[in-house]
Amino acid sequence: MAWRTTGVIGLFAALICAINPVVAAEDEHEKAGQRFGFGDLEIGLTLDAGLGLFGVSNAQNGLGSLSSHGRRKGGRNWAEAYVTPGIDAAYFLNDTTLYGGVKVTGSATRGDGEAQRNSVTDLRPTAFGLSEAYLGWKSGLAFTALGEDAIDISAGRQGFVVGDGFLIADGTLDSFRRNNYVLGPRSAFDRTAILRINTEPVRADLFHLESNTDQQYLRGKDAAATSLHGGNIEWFASSHRDHGRSEYEERQWYLGATVLTLTDADQAISPRRDGMTVYALRSGGALLSSLGEGWQDAALYGEIARERNGATGRRLRAEAWYVEPQYTFSALPWQPRLSYRYMHFSGDNNANDTVENGWDSLFSAGGPRGYGSWDLGEIYARYVGGNSNLNSHMTHLKLQPMEDLSLGAIWYRHNFDKRDYANGVRSERLLDEVDVYALWTTPLPGLSVATVLGAARAGDGRRQQLGTTDATDRTTWLGQMVFSYSF
Known part of the structure; x- marks a missing residue:
């Protein structure tokens, strides 16, 4: 493994050092990359690249991970890499703007493949293809009373996130032949039509989305093809100028509501x-900041959601919710931020009735809040289970020793919401996990490095679920390092 990963690192470093962006964004909210102007036409070139090195020992708490050829491995070491070049353009029409963009992604997985119970990337897949292609129109200064670019209409294959990604964040499954199971460089939805109304203090989205699904390419192993439309409205305050109108990260606080209707889905899979x-x-951010200076360090995040389907043969009544208070000790060295979150995703333990109660996590993904968002543990979320039939506690401590360096530790206790007595699951204890991470924004513009060390122990319920109590009493260990580059 060592010689393979050393070569990949060298290639990745050489690629980055060869790139010398002539034009850099002066403001973090401006477009990155190299940009060229031709009268009313502006063209931009972008590049995103990533390299991840991963190692897992005692996979599945000692049971091991099964390869495609039937061999079970207790430890796995692998590398994932991708490159996504892109081109975008903007054409300025008096006060408005036409825009569009295209991105292609090439990716590969090498080594043993990821450490799920049944590994899906152990055959060292590679992939190359179109990942984004979209066209849009922005209102510019046409409606000055509403703000610049208050109306944004776009269509095509593109990314779209609602809130912090609790429901909608990732429309493409990176797995099997698409590989890069952990890095997940593709997230766009297909055949989208999105209207963003970026006004302040209230903004809204109206959208039609389809999952980017290709069962033929993934040989029947892609996610369920799904079509949906919906609306989202948010009341918010910006933390930086008026950028909260269009950027989640720049909302000091927000209150929001979303309604989705799924009009077509692959019933054989979902x-x-x-x-x-x-x-x-949903709510988020420093909701009580208006009460005074001391309250600006306090934040409260939460969301409650319900899924309903009354169709004959498809009846569903499921719910999920979480509450997460945070406090940043801004007067202390390294500005420690402490948060606790309780999460509930309903489960179903009665297979004989006509109503399903298990939560469908839809298109939830990591989200814009970083580690500890909706991938609940670098071990659990990647290799054990998902956000359904789950009650979970999370405690997260984040430190900021330098502006370009973040350190953190996250503890999870995962429990089953419903125990599967019919299959011998008598305990609610699923898994405990601890992750320690560091995120460094290097002096080389666009390059960041993230490292994680993790450990997880299976609870009695997890061992009973696997039916191998004696074979799953070991601690799973994880080490990973991810290099990310963007300009």
């Missing part, structure tokens, strides 16, 4: 999705 309606309310 039988309850077709006809599903989803309702959600």
